[in-house]
Amino acid sequence: MNNKSCCQNVNKCIECTVTQCKYHNNTENYCTLDKIQVGTHEKDPKMPSCTDCNSFVLK
Numbered sequence: 001m002n003n004k005s006c007c008q009n010v011n012k013c014i015e016c017t018v019t020q021c022k023y024h025n026n027t028e029n030y031c032t033l034d035k036i037q038v039g040t041h042e043k044d045p046k047m048p049s050c051t052d053c054n055s056f057v058l059k
């Protein structure tokens with residue numbers, strides 16, 4: 001595939017605003033990984049803030 005117009009392999013299926021992550025695209029709010037793992041740090045998650053991206057790696 002030849003899709004290098006703007007950004008390094010952004011995954012348009014994974015929107016993300018965590019700019020501190022090394023997998024965040026710097027110019028658009030997308031992840032660059034093919035897939036991510038989402039988990040929770042709560043016993044009984046009830047809202048978005050209860051969930052985590054476990055694929056996060058600090059830049």
Ligand code: SF4
Binds near residue numbers: 021022032055
């Ligand atoms: S790995 Fe998770 S936190 Fe990092 S850019 Fe992708 S979706 Fe965002």
